[in-house]
Amino acid sequence: MSTLSLLSESRPEPFDPFGALAVSLSLGGDGLRGVVKDNFDVAGLSTSCGSARFARSDAAVRNADVVQALVAGGAHLIGRARMHELAYGVTGINHWSGSPLNPAAPERIPGGSSSGCAVAVASGLADFAIGTDTGGSIRVPAACCGIVGLKPSFGLVSRDGVHPRRSSLDCVGVMGRDLATINQIMRLIAPGYSAQMAPAASAIRVLRTQADPEILEPFYKLINSAVCEGDIVELPQMRGAFEAGVLLIAAEMWEEYSWLAPDFDGVGDDVAQRLRRAESISNAQAQAAQAVGQDFASDVDALLGTDDFLVLPTLPCVPPLVRDAGNSTATLRLTELVRPFNLSGHPALTLPFAKEGGLPTNVQIVGRRGKDAELCAFAARFAARINQKIGARL
Numbered sequence: 001m002s003t004l005s006l007l008s009e010s011r012p013e014p015f016d017p018f019g020a021l022a023v024s025l026s027l028g029g030d031g032l033r034g035v036v037k038d039n040f041d042v043a044g045l046s047t048s049c050g051s052a053r054f055a056r057s058d059a060a061v062r063n064a065d066v067v068q069a070l071v072a073g074g075a076h077l078i079g080r081a082r083m084h085e086l087a088y089g090v091t092g093i094n095h096w097s098g099s100p101l102n103p104a105a106p107e108r109i110p111g112g113s114s115s116g117c118a119v120a121v122a123s124g125l126a127d128f129a130i131g132t133d134t135g136g137s138i139r140v141p142a143a144c145c146g147i148v149g150l151k152p153s154f155g156l157v158s159r160d161g162v163h164p165r166r167s168s169l170d171c172v173g174v175m176g177r178d179l180a181t182i183n184q185i186m187r188l189i190a191p192g193y194s195a196q197m198a199p200a201a202s203a204i205r206v207l208r209t210q211a212d213p214e215i216l217e218p219f220y221k222l223i224n225s226a227v228c229e230g231d232i233v234e235l236p237q238m239r240g241a242f243e244a245g246v247l248l249i250a251a252e253m254w255e256e257y258s259w260l261a262p263d264f265d266g267v268g269d270d271v272a273q274r275l276r277r278a279e280s281i282s283n284a285q286a287q288a289a290q291a292v293g294q295d296f297a298s299d300v301d302a303l304l305g306t307d308d309f310l311v312l313p314t315l316p317c318v319p320p321l322v323r324d325a326g327n328s329t330a331t332l333r334l335t336e337l338v339r340p341f342n343l344s345g346h347p348a349l350t351l352p353f354a355k356e357g358g359l360p361t362n363v364q365i366v367g368r369r370g371k372d373a374e375l376c377a378f379a380a381r382f383a384a385r386i387n388q389k390i391g392a393r394l
Contacts, residue, residue: 014078018101020120021079022048027067029074032127032184035081035120037113038097039132040064041161042080049163050083050113052096053266064161066130066172066189073188078126081116085271087132087164088253089113090334091325092141095268099322104146105359108319111141111334114175118145121175128185132162134170135249136338139350142175143314143362146352148394149175150182150376151338153369154345157190164256168290169249169342178394179380182349186372198378199307205233207303207366209337211316218361219313222353226389233303233310241296241340244289246332248343251286254278270328289343297344297369304346304368309378312337314350314362337364347372349379353392361392 013024022038023045036042039049041060048055063071070077082100084092092115093099100119102110110119114131118141121129131138133151142149150173157172164170174185183195204227211219235241257275264272303310316336325331341348347367352360365382367375386392 014125016125018103018119018123018125019098020081020100020116020123020125022050022082022097022116024079025077027077028071029076031074031076032181033078034070034075034128034130034185035079035117035126036064036067036077036130037087037117037132038080038083039087039163040067040080040130042067047163048097049087050085050094050097051267053260056266060161062161065158067161069189070130070185075185075188079120081114081120081129083114083116084112085268086253086257087113087134087137088271088274090136090140090331091320092116093322093325102145102319104144105319107321109144109322109325109331111144111319113137114141117175118142118147118149121145121147121177127176128181129175130185130189131173131175132170133173133342134167135245135342136335138173138175139314139338139348139364140334143350143352144319146360147175147177148179148182148349148351149173150186150349150372151341151347152186152190152372153347156370156372164253166256167252169245169252171342179376179383183376186376190372193373196373196377198374198381202307202309202378204311204382205231205303205308207310207312208232208234209238209312209316211313211337212318214318215313215316218355219363222361222363222386222390222392223311226386235296235299235303235340237292237296237299238340240292241343242336244292245339245343247281248286248289248293250274250278251281251289254281293343296340297346300341300344300346300366301368304366309375310366312364312366314338314364318359341366345369347375349375351379351383351394353386353394
C-alpha cells in the first residue's frame, strides 16, 4: 500500500482560495491532480465525513478501493474535499468544517453533498474530483459550479472504504472540467471501462420536465438550435421516483446512523433533524419505494431502447443564494431532475454550456445501465455538435 504524507514546508499546501479542502495530502504519482470527498478512507487519517462526531473516530487502516486505484494509476491526490455533513444535504453548507465558495457565483451555494469536490475542480485547484452521488450529490454541485459531473451506473465503481457503508442508491463518480478527464479517471477506477465511440444510430430523446422558465428557455434554445433529430418524451413516474428516492435515502441513513440517537452528539442540527424524521419510516414504506424504483427503471429502459439517450436539464431552478440555504423545501427541489436516476440505477452526466451574462445552461444526459462509456462518448459528440452549431462551449 502506498504511504500517505501530509504536505510539508518543502511541498507547500495547495493555494485554496475558495476553501475546497478539508485536509491536504500528497499521495500518489505525478499524474492528474485530484481530490476525493471527505467520506473516503485514506490510510492514517480519520474519515470525518464532514462531521465533528466522526472526526473523533479511529484512523483508517487502509485506503478506500478508489483511492488505492488512483494512487496505483499514477494520479496525484492533493486533498480530501469538504462536503455536506454525512453526505446528507443538498447545499454544501457545513458549519463545522467550513463551507466552500462557489467559484462560478460566490453568492450562491456550491451544491451538495460533494461541494468541495466541485469547487476544487471549478477553481482550478484540481484536475478531477471523486465524489459520491446518492440523490444528485455529484451532478447538483457540478451544475452549480459549472463543470462536468458523472454519476455512473449503480455498482460500477467500488464503494469499499466509502461512507456510509451500505446504500442501495449511492454511486462513486467523477467531476472534471472536460469529458477527456472524466474518461481518463474512469479508466482508473472502473474495471473494464474503456473510452469508445457512441452508437452510430443513437438519437436524442428530450424528456419533458417541470422547471422554471429561466432554466427551460435557454435549455430548449440550446437543444433546438443544435439538434435536428430527437423527439419529446415523458416519464409519468418522475415525481413518484423523486419522492421514493427521498424516502429511501432517509430510511437507509437512519439504518446506518440510528446509533447516534437520541442526542446526535457532534452532528449538525440540519442533519440531526433529517435523521430524527427518518426514524418514523416503516419497512413497508421503504419496500414500496424500492418497488417504485423497479417500475421506474423499466420505464427508463423502454424509452432508451437499444441506442438512444435521454436529455433534460440538470437543475429545475437557479442555485439558491447562500443566505437562503436554510429553506429546505427550496434546496431539496434541486434534486428533482437528478434523484430519479439514482433510484433507477442509470448512468447520468451533467454538462455545462456557457451562457452569456449568467450561470451556464446545464444539460443532463442519461444512458443505458452499464453503458457508461457509451454515455460519455455520446456526450462528447453532443457537445461538439452544439459548439459547431452555435458556439456554446463546455
